[in-house]
C-alpha cells in the first residue's frame with residue numbers, strides 16, 4: 001500500500017511508527033510546520049495536503065490534524081478515490097457530518113475512523129460477555145490531567161472553533177464510543193459541561209457529566225482536572241454481576257479476568273495499544289476489498305452523542 005500521513009504531531013508519529021513496523025510504503029508526509037517533518041528521511045514532504053493528494057498516487061491517507069481540518073481533508077481525499085483513515089473526532093459539527101457521509105457514499109474509496117480502544121482486549125471481552133445480557137446500569141469515568149501547558153502546546157487546543165469542544169469531544173469521545181458500542185446507541189441525553197479549573201485559559205469545557213437514555217441507559221463523567229491520568233473505567237451491572245474494565249484489565253464481581261496479553265502500547269500508555277490493531281485491520285480491508293467496520297456511519301455515532309450533549313445544557317435533548 002502506498003500511504004501518506006497529514007499532520008505529524010503527537011498522534012501522526014504513532015501512525016508513522018505503526019506503518020513502518022507493518023512494512024507499508026510511506027511515500028509522503030505533509031505538515032504545515034516543516035520542523036515536524038525534519039526527523040523523517042527517504043520520504044517526500046509536502047506543505048499542502050491538496051498538492052500531495054493531486055501529485056501522489058496514494059492508496060491510503062491518514063488524517064492526523066487538528067479537529068477543524070478533518071472534514072475538508074477527508075472529503076478531498078474521498079473525492080480523489082483515496083482511502084482515508086481519520087483520527088477522532090471525524091469532524092466538529094452536524095453539517096460536516098452530513099458532508100462527509102455524502103462524500104463517503106459517492107466515493108469508491110473507504111473511510112475509517114480511529115476508535116482504537118475498541119481493539120483493547122478488555123473492550124472486546126466486555127462486548128462479548130455482555131452480548132444478549134440485560135444491562136441494568138452502565139457508566140464510564142475518565143479522570144485525566146490536562147493543564148495549561150498541554151493546552152498551550154498547540155494553537156488549536158482549547159478553542160471552540162478549532163477543537164470543537166473540550167474533554168468530551170477530544171478525550172472522552174473514546175469512552176462514549178465504547179459505551180455506545182457495548183450498551184447500544186442512546187436516543188436522548190441530559191448533560192452539563194463546565195470549565196472548572198482553566199477559566200481564562202481555555203474556551204471549552206474541562207469537565208462533563210451526562211446521562212444517556214435509550215433501550216439501556218448509561219452515564220458518563222469525564223474531567224481533565226485530575227491531578228494525574230487515571231485508568232479509564234467502564235462499569236456494567238448485568239444479571240447480578242458487576243463487570244469492570246479498564247484499558248488493560250477486566251473483572252467480574254471483583255475477580256480478575258485473564259485477558260490475553262494486551263497489544264503493545266504505542267505512544268502514551270493511556271491511549272491504549274489499539275492503534276496497531278486498528279491500522280492493521282483497516283489495511284487488511286483495503287487490500288482485500290472488505291468493508292472496514294468503523295466507517296463513517298459507525299464513526300459518527302459517538303460524535304452525534306457528543307454534539308447532543310453540548311446542545312443539552314442540562315435539559316433532555318434528542319441525539
Ligand SMILES: NC(=O)c1ccc[n+]([C@@H]2O[C@H](COP(=O)([O-])OP(=O)(O)OC[C@H]3O[C@@H](n4cnc5c(N)ncnc54)[C@H](O)[C@@H]3O)[C@@H](O)[C@H]2O)c1
Nearest residue numbers: 007008009010011030031032033036064065087088154271
Ligand atoms: N486516537 C487517539 O487516541 C488520539 C490521541 C491523540 C490525538 N488524537 C487525535 O489526533 C489528531 C491530532 O492530534 P495531535 O495531538 O497529534 O495534535 P498535534 O497538534 O500534536 O498535531 C497536529 C499536526 O497537524 C499539523 N497541521 C496543522 N494544520 C495542518 C494543515 N493544514 N496541513 C497539514 N498539517 C497540519 C500541525 O502542524 C501538527 O504537526 C486530533 O484529531 C486528535 O484528537 C487521537
